[in-house]
Amino acid sequence: MDWTPSIVDRAAWEQAAASLQREERSLLSLWGEPGLAHLALIEADKISLLHLDCAGGAFPSVGRLHPPAIRLERAMQDLSGLQAEGAPDPRPWLRHSGPYAFLPAQGEGLHQIPVGPVHAGIIEPGHFRFTANGETVVRLEERLGYAHKGIDALMAGASIERAASLAGRVSGDSTVAYAIAFAQAVENALGAPAPARALWLRALAAELERLANHLGDIGAVCNDASFSIMHASCGLLREHVLRAANACFGHRLMMDAVVPGGLRSDLAPQGPRELEALLAFIRRRFPELVDLYDDTASLKDRTVGTGILSPALAQQYAAGGYVGRASGRHFDARRTPGYAPYGALQFEVPSVQAGDVNARVWIRIREVEQSMALIEQILAGLPSGATHSPLPSARSTTEGVALVEGFRGDIFAWVRIGAERRVERCHLRDPSWFQWPLLEAAIEGNIVADFPLCNKSFNCSYSGHDL
Amino acid sequence: MISKLLLRNFLRGPLTEAAPAADDGALAELAAQVNQAARARLGRTLSIREVDAGSCNGCELEIHALNNVLYDLERFGLRFVASPRHADVLLVTGPVTENMREALERTWRATPDPKWVVAVGDCARNGGVFAGSAACVGGVAAVLAVDLHIPGCPPSPVALLKGLLALVESVST
Numbered sequence: 142m143d144w145t146p147s148i149v150d151r152a153a154w155e156q157a158a159a160s161l162q163r164e165e166r167s168l169l170s171l172w173g174e175p176g177l178a179h180l181a182l183i184e185a186d187k188i189s190l191l192h193l194d195c196a197g198g199a200f201p202s203v204g205r206l207h208p209p210a211i212r213l214e215r216a217m218q219d220l221s222g223l224q225a226e227g228a229p230d231p232r233p234w235l236r237h238s239g240p241y242a243f244l245p246a247q248g249e250g251l252h253q254i255p256v257g258p259v260h261a262g263i264i265e266p267g268h269f270r271f272t273a274n275g276e277t278v279v280r281l282e283e284r285l286g287y288a289h290k291g292i293d294a295l296m297a298g299a300s301i302e303r304a305a306s307l308a309g310r311v312s313g314d315s316t317v318a319y320a321i322a323f324a325q326a327v328e329n330a331l332g333a334p335a336p337a338r339a340l341w342l343r344a345l346a347a348e349l350e351r352l353a354n355h356l357g358d359i360g361a362v363c364n365d366a367s368f369s370i371m372h373a374s375c376g377l378l379r380e381h382v383l384r385a386a387n388a389c390f391g392h393r394l395m396m397d398a399v400v401p402g403g404l405r406s407d408l409a410p411q412g413p414r415e416l417e418a419l420l421a422f423i424r425r426r427f428p429e430l431v432d433l434y435d436d437t438a439s440l441k442d443r444t445v446g447t448g449i450l451s452p453a454l455a456q457q458y459a460a461g462g463y464v465g466r467a468s469g470r471h472f473d474a475r476r477t478p479g480y481a482p483y484g485a486l487q488f489e490v491p492s493v494q495a496g497d498v499n500a501r502v503w504i505r506i507r508e509v510e511q512s513m514a515l516i517e518q519i520l521a522g523l524p525s526g527a528t529h530s531p532l533p534s535a536r537s538t539t540e541g542v543a544l545v546e547g548f549r550g551d552i553f554a555w556v557r558i559g560a561e562r563r564v565e566r567c568h569l570r571d572p573s574w575f576q577w578p579l580l581e582a583a584i585e586g587n588i589v590a591d592f593p594l595c596n597k598s599f600n601c602s603y604s605g606h607d608l
Numbered sequence: 609m610i611s612k613l614l615l616r617n618f619l620r621g622p623l624t625e626a627a628p629a630a631d632d633g634a635l636a637e638l639a640a641q642v643n644q645a646a647r648a649r650l651g652r653t654l655s656i657r658e659v660d661a662g663s664c665n666g667c668e669l670e671i672h673a674l675n676n677v678l679y680d681l682e683r684f685g686l687r688f689v690a691s692p693r694h695a696d697v698l699l700v701t702g703p704v705t706e707n708m709r710e711a712l713e714r715t716w717r718a719t720p721d722p723k724w725v726v727a728v729g730d731c732a733r734n735g736g737v738f739a740g741s742a743a744c745v746g747g748v749a750a751v752l753a754v755d756l757h758i759p760g761c762p763p764s765p766v767a768l769l770k771g772l773l774a775l776v777e778s779v780s781t
Binding site: 314 | 609613614623658659660661662663664665666667668669670673675676677688690691692703705706707708715736738740741743744761762764
């Protein structure tokens with residue numbers, strides 16, 4: 142991967158923030174540690190990494206010019222004590238202590254509806270503060286951080302093995318994608334790529350993960366419109382994917398299957414046969430479910446035109462995954478900057494402009510088809526050889542980055558490795574950081590009762606965001 | 609379209625798989641917790657309120673799977689409810705983050721007696737991989753009295769079923 146690190150001064154830092162504002166580059170992440178702020182950007186397929194010395198404990202706010210950075214800066218203040226000078230929103234974010242001032246919404250006939258952190262369904266914890274006029278949502282403000290586990294602090298000083306197991310538990314639904322992102326960043330830092338067979342099998346696991354999540358969520362979106370037959374049928378397909386994953390990699394969610402250096406173990410001997418049966422099963426069942434979705438007017442009535450995210454906002458926030466691709470973006474980390482083995486595989490990155498719940502469902506339907514085609518290609522072209530190579534020792538402190546496409550979008554990973562192969566610092570940025578704020582925009586003007594539908598169509602990660 | 613699907617599903621019969629036996633270890637852990645009065649009141653049905661106290665979401669995915677057609681949790685008289693006020697059981701996941709501690713305590717207080725607490729997953733037992741973090745309390749037992757632990761990272765749906773069946777058997781026999 143093509144990336145450059147540089148130690149910059151405040152002027153260069155501010156220039157970078159201005160280039161984000163002009164949308165010449167996209168924000169990958171912004172994070173800190175005591176005395177040091179880090180900014181990662183992408184322009185075309187080139188990643189740049191800026192390090193700014195913050196001896197005074199402060200740095201020029203990026204969020205002042207580029208709103209997608211605001212929550213990252215609030216988290217930096219909570220986790221590393223660094224202050225963003227001139228930040229538009231200085232409230233804490235991941236650390237909860239004392240009362241929290243929600244943004245005001247004023248006008249005749251407005252009322253507030255507080256929801257969470259404990260929700261009605263089996264979902265992650267978060268708080269939503271709705272201000273509504275009758276049924277219509279005037280403002281939604283999210284308050285997150287309830288799943289904050291202190292992962293950054295646990296990573297600091299951890300062995301690579303321990304850090305890998307933490308990375309695989311940042312967001313359980315994306316455990317494979319996170320494990321790949323962390324492993325790639327470590328291999329990038331140490332200059333030791335994993336063997337080809339391991340890279341292909343990682344892609345196999347990643348596509349299975351994508352398939353399982355997309356299938357489950359397509360059904361779950363329909364369930365939030367009370368159309369339960371889709372939920373039951375898609376749930377069956379998802380269960381088959383998880384059982385196949387278990388047969389191939391020894392764990393239903395494939396946790397800890399990917400490790401720095403390669404894979405924990407090779408594909409099980411019965412793997413290819415199980416996967417062929419799985420693909421045949423999905424190909425038999427899924428098309429009629431897609432027809433059912435498309436032909437049910439009462440269901441489409443709920444999803445079409447609901448929760449529209451404008452292409453302009455998706456672009457500004459560099460929204461990844463199906464959220465971005467349903468609103469006109471084409472970005473996919475498997476293509477840009479791209480990583481092995483995807484350069485050797487044929488696949489399409491679907492994209493539409495409509496930006497509503499229906500568009501997000503359709504992107505996921507198309508991605509199910511693409512992932513199945515990818516799994517077939519991987520099985521046909523799987524190289525032989527080792528699935529793990531031992532990691533070399535670091536001669537001096539070294540850093541590495543990775544950008545990996547999870548089912549939800551691009552996951553950014555940065556790691557700095559010091560003596561005795563200890564992780565000095567690690568930062569993992571979930572795609573949800575740039576999708577959660579867009580949900581607040583997409584729900585505006587919709588009715589409160591459509592929020593579950595909109596929320597599920599985004600399906601942002603709480604745990605991945607809260608770290 | 610939908611009528612064809614429904615007819616075929618009807619003719620094919622249920623996809624639901626045979627139930628596993630209740631977990632022996634769980635039965636032993638529960639024997640001390642469930643008294644005769646509670647058994648008489650509850651019969652063979654338990655309402656479960658799930659509380660994510662900061663898990664990675666892995667446990668939630670497998671708890672969700674219990675509701676799919678292959679495991680079909682409701683056939684055992686177990687069902688998930690939307691409010692702690694309707695619940696007999698709190699099914700708690702995660703290492704209990706500092707930020708979720710109060711919400712968990714308040715959910716417990718909102719649940720009427722008799723009630724049981726089931727800690728699901730390795731994090732809920734002792735913090736799991738997050739043990740020692742300053743942002744986590746470190747296990748459900750640090751906040752609430754726990755009646756049953758179902759280990760795993762995450763526990764599979766079959767492991768969850770075995771534990772919950774032990775609970776329903778202890779309560780109803």
